[in-house]
Amino acid sequence: MKxxxxxxxxxxxxxxxELCGCTILRHVNxxxxxxxxxxxxxxxxxxxxxxxxxxxxxxxxxxxxxxxEGRAQSQWDVVKMRRRMGYVIQDAGLFPHWTVxxxxxxxxxxxxxDAARVAERVGTLLETVGLAPGEFRNRYPRQLxxxxxxxxxxxxxxxxxxxxxxxxxxxxxxxxxxxxxxQRQFLELRHTVRKTALFVTHDxxxxxxxxxxxxxxxxxxxxxxxTPAEFLAARTPEAQAFLAGLEENWRPK
Amino acid sequence: xxxxLAAEIWLLSLQHLRLVGLTILIAAAIALPGAVLLARRPVAxxxxxxxxxxxxxxxSLALFGFLLPFIxxxxxxxxxxxxxxxxxxxxxxxxxxxxxxxxxxxESALAMGMTERQILWQVELPLAxxxxxxxxxxxxxxxxxxxxxxxxxxxxxxxVFLVRGISMMDKPALLAGALPAAAMALMADEGLEWIERKxxxx
Numbered sequence: 429m430k431x432x433x434x435x436x437x438x439x440x441x442x443x444x445x446e447l448c449g450c451t452i453l454r455h456v457n458x459x460x461x462x463x464x465x466x467x468x469x470x471x472x473x474x475x476x477x478x479x480x481x482x483x484x485x486x487x488x489x490x491x492x493x494x495x496x497e498g499r500a501q502s503q504w505d506v507v508k509m510r511r512r513m514g515y516v517i518q519d520a521g522l523f524p525h526w527t528v529x530x531x532x533x534x535x536x537x538x539x540x541x542d543a544a545r546v547a548e549r550v551g552t553l554l555e556t557v558g559l560a561p562g563e564f565r566n567r568y569p570r571q572l573x574x575x576x577x578x579x580x581x582x583x584x585x586x587x588x589x590x591x592x593x594x595x596x597x598x599x600x601x602x603x604x605x606x607x608x609x610x611q612r613q614f615l616e617l618r619h620t621v622r623k624t625a626l627f628v629t630h631d632x633x634x635x636x637x638x639x640x641x642x643x644x645x646x647x648x649x650x651x652x653x654x655t656p657a658e659f660l661a662a663r664t665p666e667a668q669a670f671l672a673g674l675e676e677n678w679r680p681k
Numbered sequence: 682x683x684x685x686l687a688a689e690i691w692l693l694s695l696q697h698l699r700l701v702g703l704t705i706l707i708a709a710a711i712a713l714p715g716a717v718l719l720a721r722r723p724v725a726x727x728x729x730x731x732x733x734x735x736x737x738x739x740x741s742l743a744l745f746g747f748l749l750p751f752i753x754x755x756x757x758x759x760x761x762x763x764x765x766x767x768x769x770x771x772x773x774x775x776x777x778x779x780x781x782x783x784x785x786x787x788e789s790a791l792a793m794g795m796t797e798r799q800i801l802w803q804v805e806l807p808l809a810x811x812x813x814x815x816x817x818x819x820x821x822x823x824x825x826x827x828x829x830x831x832x833x834x835x836x837x838x839x840x841v842f843l844v845r846g847i848s849m850m851d852k853p854a855l856l857a858g859a860l861p862a863a864a865m866a867l868m869a870d871e872g873l874e875w876i877e878r879k880x881x882x883x
Contacts, residue, residue, distance in 0.1 A: 484792055486788065486791065486792055507794050507795075507796055508794070509794075510791075510792055510793065510794035511793070511794030513792075515789060515792035515793060517785060517788065517789060517792075518785075519785060520789075521783070521785035521786050521788060521789030522786075522789075523786060523790070523804060524783075524786065524808070525804075525807050525808055534793055534795075535793055535794060538793075538794060538795065538799070584793070585793075587793075594792075
């Protein structure tokens with residue numbers, strides 16, 4: 429068994445993926461170190477979501493290998509592995525028949541924590557994402573606003589304190605104000621819980637705001653891997669395309 | 682109303698209820714596990730639904746006729762035939778309920794580290810309950826009506842009154858069969874609707 433660098437939570441080596449006879453990812457290499465947020469940026473169909481889903485095994489890796497916590501994915505029990513990776517998607521994907529408490533406590537329950545410890549953990553997590561536990565614990569997802577649902581989704585992903593968080597365009601369907609609030613909350617969270625995250629978005633502003641490093645994907649390959657500051661000065665065609673959209677500040681005449 | 686007629690209504694109603702009850706039990710015992718098995722198998726699902734669809738289109742009297750040479754007349758034949766009819770609504774509704782669970786919910790369940798079994802029992806089935814009960818409701822109400830035909834093959838039930846009423850142009854006999862059957866259907870409908878509401882998640 430090959431052992432990856434000790435500080436790397438996630439290491440993707442020469443990953444290629446095919447789905448339905450279509451090549452989605454070609455020879456992707458990416459290392460995510462502890463505590464950093466790597467944003468996968470790209471337009472629709474560039475493979476960023478597939479890359480994210482390959483990490484937690486929702487999409488089978490074709491060739492290449494993914495190392496999580498120094499261990500190859502093929503060596504992991506996939507269910508155990510997923511419980512060590514929080515997962516947040518657009519519209520949260522909360523269980524509609526469960527209360528906020530049951531949703532947030534899911535992974536701790538799956539890991540057989542005792543009830544008192546789960547309840548305490550749920551309270552802590554709700555506070556962490558800015559929801560008053562007393563008020564929200566017993567609500568159902570349909571009794572929440574979009575932003576609140578997404579906060580619950582993040583709390584659920586933090587459930588059993590996983591070393592890696594995966595975000596798939598979590599804020600894409602929120603209104604701009606709520607989105608900005610949640611982005612700020614995300615930055616705060618990074619200070620308080622110091623989590624490692626892989627974050628998919630097509631929004632270059634969001635990428636610049638949240639990323640430690642940006643991986644710019646195009647046609648299934650990483651065209652550019654750069655810090656936000658480097659990204660702003662980048663000259664690759666896709667980076668230029670994204671930056672052009674950023675500079676074009678439209679104002680009424 | 683004389684007491685003999687009352688006693689007969691009572692007896693045939695109980696017989697009818699027995700026919701319907703056993704039919705739904707058998708149909709549900711096949712359709713519910715069937716739906717769970719077929720939920721993950723799209724190809725088999727199409728075949729199974731096709732088969733139950735065809736079973737549904739055979740006129741019930743004709744189906745009795747087909748089954749007679751094999752298992753004779755009586756309650757068993759009636760229940761077998763009625764179960765075939767009750768299969769479709771239960772199977773179709775249960776499948777709709779299970780397969781219809783929001784893909785995002787299923788995906789996050791899987792991604793959070795739930796096993797397929799946990800997803801089935803903790804997520805898909807609870808969310809499918811309203812649909813499953815709706816299927817049982819439709820099956821029960823239609824079976825209460827269709828079961829009156831069982832009298833033609835000597836299986837008893839309220840259809841006995843109808844056979845007599847039709848052959849002898851006896852209006853009171855027709856009513857003695859039709860009214861209890863209608864009342865039974867209405868009560869089953871209301872009762873199962875209540876259960877459906879009670880079991881609806883959230």
